[in-house]
Amino acid sequence: MRRRDFGAVAATLGMSGLLPARWAQAQTRAESLRVLSEAGPNSFDPIGIGVNRNAIQLHWNAYDRLLRFGTQTRPDGTLYFDYYTIEGELAERFEVSDDKTAITLHLRRDATFHDGSPVTAEDVKWSLDRVLGIASGRAQFSTGSMTSPDQFVVVDAHTVRVTTPRPDRFTLPNLAGTYPVIFNAKVAKAHATAADPWATEWLKTNVAGGGAFKLDNYVPGQSLTLSRFDNWKSGALPGFRRVLWQMVPNAQSRRSSLERGDADIVQDLPPQDAVSIAQAGKVKVVGVPMAGAFQFIGMNSAKPPFDNVKVRQAVAYALPYQQMFEAALFKRGQPLFGGKPGEADGTAFPQPLGYSTDLEKAKALLVEAGFANGFDTTFSFELSLATVAEPVSLLVQEALGKIGIRVTIDKVPGGQLGTRLEKKEVPFFFEGSAAYFADPDYFFRIFYHGPTRWNFGSYNNPEFQALVDKTRYETDKAVYDADVSRMIALVKQDIPIILLWQPALDTGMQASVEGYKYLFHRQLELRTLKRG
Amino acid sequence: MAFLLRRLAGVVPTLFGVVVAAFVLTRLLPGDPAVFFANSVTADAATIAAVRQKLGLDLPLWQQFLVYAGQLLRGDLGQSVGTGQPVATDLLRLLPASAELTLVAFALAILVAVPLGVAAALRPGSVIDHACRLLSTAGVSLPTFVSGLLLIYIFYYQLGTAPEPIGRIDPFAIPPPGITGFLLIDTLLAGDTEGFAAAARQIVLPAVTMALFALAPLARMTRASMLGVLGSEFIRTARANGLRRRKIIVSYALRNALLPIVTTLGMVFSNMLGANVLVERVFAWPGIGSYALDSLISLDYAPVQGFMLLMATIFVLVNLVIDLLYAVIDPRTGLFHA
Numbered sequence: 001m002r003r004r005d006f007g008a009v010a011a012t013l014g015m016s017g018l019l020p021a022r023w024a025q026a027q028t029r030a031e032s033l034r035v036l037s038e039a040g041p042n043s044f045d046p047i048g049i050g051v052n053r054n055a056i057q058l059h060w061n062a063y064d065r066l067l068r069f070g071t072q073t074r075p076d077g078t079l080y081f082d083y084y085t086i087e088g089e090l091a092e093r094f095e096v097s098d099d100k101t102a103i104t105l106h107l108r109r110d111a112t113f114h115d116g117s118p119v120t121a122e123d124v125k126w127s128l129d130r131v132l133g134i135a136s137g138r139a140q141f142s143t144g145s146m147t148s149p150d151q152f153v154v155v156d157a158h159t160v161r162v163t164t165p166r167p168d169r170f171t172l173p174n175l176a177g178t179y180p181v182i183f184n185a186k187v188a189k190a191h192a193t194a195a196d197p198w199a200t201e202w203l204k205t206n207v208a209g210g211g212a213f214k215l216d217n218y219v220p221g222q223s224l225t226l227s228r229f230d231n232w233k234s235g236a237l238p239g240f241r242r243v244l245w246q247m248v249p250n251a252q253s254r255r256s257s258l259e260r261g262d263a264d265i266v267q268d269l270p271p272q273d274a275v276s277i278a279q280a281g282k283v284k285v286v287g288v289p290m291a292g293a294f295q296f297i298g299m300n301s302a303k304p305p306f307d308n309v310k311v312r313q314a315v316a317y318a319l320p321y322q323q324m325f326e327a328a329l330f331k332r333g334q335p336l337f338g339g340k341p342g343e344a345d346g347t348a349f350p351q352p353l354g355y356s357t358d359l360e361k362a363k364a365l366l367v368e369a370g371f372a373n374g375f376d377t378t379f380s381f382e383l384s385l386a387t388v389a390e391p392v393s394l395l396v397q398e399a400l401g402k403i404g405i406r407v408t409i410d411k412v413p414g415g416q417l418g419t420r421l422e423k424k425e426v427p428f429f430f431e432g433s434a435a436y437f438a439d440p441d442y443f444f445r446i447f448y449h450g451p452t453r454w455n456f457g458s459y460n461n462p463e464f465q466a467l468v469d470k471t472r473y474e475t476d477k478a479v480y481d482a483d484v485s486r487m488i489a490l491v492k493q494d495i496p497i498i499l500l501w502q503p504a505l506d507t508g509m510q511a512s513v514e515g516y517k518y519l520f521h522r523q524l525e526l527r528t529l530k531r532g
Numbered sequence: 533m534a535f536l537l538r539r540l541a542g543v544v545p546t547l548f549g550v551v552v553a554a555f556v557l558t559r560l561l562p563g564d565p566a567v568f569f570a571n572s573v574t575a576d577a578a579t580i581a582a583v584r585q586k587l588g589l590d591l592p593l594w595q596q597f598l599v600y601a602g603q604l605l606r607g608d609l610g611q612s613v614g615t616g617q618p619v620a621t622d623l624l625r626l627l628p629a630s631a632e633l634t635l636v637a638f639a640l641a642i643l644v645a646v647p648l649g650v651a652a653a654l655r656p657g658s659v660i661d662h663a664c665r666l667l668s669t670a671g672v673s674l675p676t677f678v679s680g681l682l683l684i685y686i687f688y689y690q691l692g693t694a695p696e697p698i699g700r701i702d703p704f705a706i707p708p709p710g711i712t713g714f715l716l717i718d719t720l721l722a723g724d725t726e727g728f729a730a731a732a733r734q735i736v737l738p739a740v741t742m743a744l745f746a747l748a749p750l751a752r753m754t755r756a757s758m759l760g761v762l763g764s765e766f767i768r769t770a771r772a773n774g775l776r777r778r779k780i781i782v783s784y785a786l787r788n789a790l791l792p793i794v795t796t797l798g799m800v801f802s803n804m805l806g807a808n809v810l811v812e813r814v815f816a817w818p819g820i821g822s823y824a825l826d827s828l829i830s831l832d833y834a835p836v837q838g839f840m841l842l843m844a845t846i847f848v849l850v851n852l853v854i855d856l857l858y859a860v861i862d863p864r865t866g867l868f869h870a
Binding site: 221 | 561562563564567568569570571572573574575576577578579580582583586587613614615616617622625626677681684685688689692696697698699703704813814815816818822823826829830831832
């Protein structure tokens with residue numbers, strides 16, 4: 001029996017006792033959504049140890065934040081978040097003071113949590129303080145100049161003020177990010193203990209919020225059932241009343257379920273599946289280039305031979321970009337190769353770094369660097385990225401062989417590459433990452449600066465480092481743009497990491513599902529989805 | 533009885549060894565969990581240090597072991613970061629799923645493999661012998677994820693006769709009250725025949741996939757063992773004395789051929805329970821194999837240790853049962869008299 005017909009048959013046979021009570025209440029197919037993803041959340045709390053990406057999909061939809069990013073529409077009709085527009089969510093409006101050091105947020109007076117209690121400034125204060133109370137939250141909030149609970153002031157029951165020591169472009173985006181969800185503080189505090197003042201243990205497995213969806217049921221590693229919170233005030237009511245989200249580890253099984261019509265949405269399609277499903281045409285595939293996300297080839301510029309800029313440039317000229325883009329990514333993404341060499345092309349970043357395949361130039365650069373006979377090196381990638389990294393590594397090996405660089409491929413089991421990158425002991429590798437905020441200086445601060453593993457190329461150019469610090473609080477747009485242009489020129493010339501592309505986020509869905517919105521965290525926005 | 537007690541007493545040092553081995557092996561894994569779990573791009577050295585302290589990994593190894601051993605004595609297997617649940621809860625939830633699948637597949641495999649092996653041994657070189665060889669070769673050479681995907685493609689995608697190959701039960705159905713954790717039993721206990729049928733339909737494809745994998749060693753071993761016994765002198769004597777064919781085959785030949793078959797059964801069963809990760813993946817079956825693999829990949833020590841401990845216990849128990857079966861099948865082992 002097809003699942004689709006099950007409700008009808010069950011009703012006619014009078015065996016409604018077989019169906020979960022909630023589903024049986026004449027739930028029509030139109031109002032329920034079935035989502036399949038590879039993995040599920042490992043926590044309902046946005047902040048904590050090892051919280052995975054799938055956790056965002058739950059807390060994003062089950063909690064509200066004070067602010068959210070605006071929406072723009074792509075040419076193909078897909079909704080896309082707009083980083084540079086920030087609007088109120090739980091705050092119906094907000095004002096930024098003239099000196100740009102205070103943000104006053106006015107809460108919606110009618111907003112309630114799932115348990116019916118009103119959302120107050122005290123809840124907001126507790127939730128923001130909590131971010132600072134947990135190590136990874138504190139690290140994130142400090143990127144928006146929020147470091148002390150004193151900066152969150154309760155003005156009255158429905159007004160909160162956030163102050164910063166100086167104007168900071170990242171304060172508002174941080175408040176609209178994934179961390180500062182607003183908890184029902186009374187409920188959460190009831191589960192706090194002396195050893196665990198922020199109720200992290202309890203909130204890991206329980207939801208105390210007021211988001212557009214309520215969590216009805218959770219079976220770890222298998223499924224989540226969500227239902228719409230009908231008293232939600234922070235936006236238009238979502239189109240689906242029920243959402244069943246299941247975890248199906250095998251990509252092939254997810255795909256056949258989608259094509260058979262049993263699943264409504266299948267997340268994270270591998271590139272080759274996205275291409276062939278789209279060709280088959282039974283269901284639609286929405287592919288959106290992931291803002292801020294990128295895949296790249298890193299070189300440890302702190303150690304020989306990659307400490308020599310000519311060696312790095314030689315590698316960048318030797319890579320077969322187009323072939324890699326086609327064979328590994330099936331063109332599902334936005335290239336970051338080619339483009340304008342040596343200088344900035346606009347101030348957006350990541351942007352194409354200006355390198356195209358040119359073996360003669362590569363050979364010449366290698367000779368100039370003093371490696372006329374080439375050298376031996378090891379190219380590492382993590383097995384979890386193998387679908388893309390494996391073909392990339394083979395093409396890298398072949399291409400570099402042509403200029404005398406002998407490459408050994410090292411496939412690193414999941415979870416271990418991070419440790420080795422942290423110790424800065426990997427010479428040459430494939431990786432991917434993403435920045436949530438679109439400002440170029442934010443990107444540079446994380447991926448081209450500092451001692452963390454996120455400075456994948458161990459880049460350490462004094463001029464560049466000075467500019468990273470200088471742009472941090474820059475408020476003059478013209479000065480900022482000039483500095484960013486200089487930084488872009490530097491990373492193009494010094495090329496500590498070779499950006500390859502921004503992969504697309506491919507999501508498969510039934511033709512009847514509408515309102516898909518791409519968000520910076522790449523998880524589903526359930527609020528805008530509906531059945532057409 | 534004394535034998536049983538002696539055997540059970542022997543289990544204690546084995547399990548202690550497993551506890552130590554599980555602890556040491558996870559610590560030997562390359563990869564630093566604190567770095568892995570401090571996975572946000574804004575995480576700096578201070579964040580990593582905080583995570584390390586929270587996980588208790590900043591202590592010297594011997595202290596970590598004492599903490600772990602202390603937890604074990606209290607029956608606490610630790611917390612899984614990957615699922616956010618206590619490991620014991622996870623294992624209790626997942627083990628019945630794996631066990632149910634394994635037992636059904638195991639039963640299927642025995643029902644097919646033993647008669648097939650016996651038949652093949654009775655008529656070497658016949659059609660049935662070739663069929664036995666073909667089936668066991670195919671079973672060995674087809675990786676389980678290939679046969680699994682093939683079955684899904686034919687019976688779900690093309691024909692639509694099999695239910696959606698996701699999980700143990702229709703996602704829209706209510707699971708029966710969990711008494712044993714075995715859906716096939718719990719649905720019957722709850723008198724829910726419809727639920728039983730649904731769970732049974734759901735288990736067919738994964739069980740067949742696993743049975744295919746287990747079939748080969750069983751059928752081959754049955755055939756070889758039967759051939760050996762059938763050629764021996766006491767069978768010739770029995771034949772010469774004109775005993776009935778059925779009596780010769782079942783009472784004399786098969787009974788004597790059973791010892792190596794039971795040994796193989798034990799090994800196959802333990803193997804199936806722990807090594808059916810691929811089947812669990814393909815059918816989104818919420819079992820312990822998948823769970824252990826996920827934990828291993830994400831450097832999640834506690835579940836890996838818990839899994840190793842659980843599997844070791846099961847291995848020990850299965851071996852115990854096999855030893856007891858030996859004594860029943862072959863009194864010469866003398867276990868009950870020693």
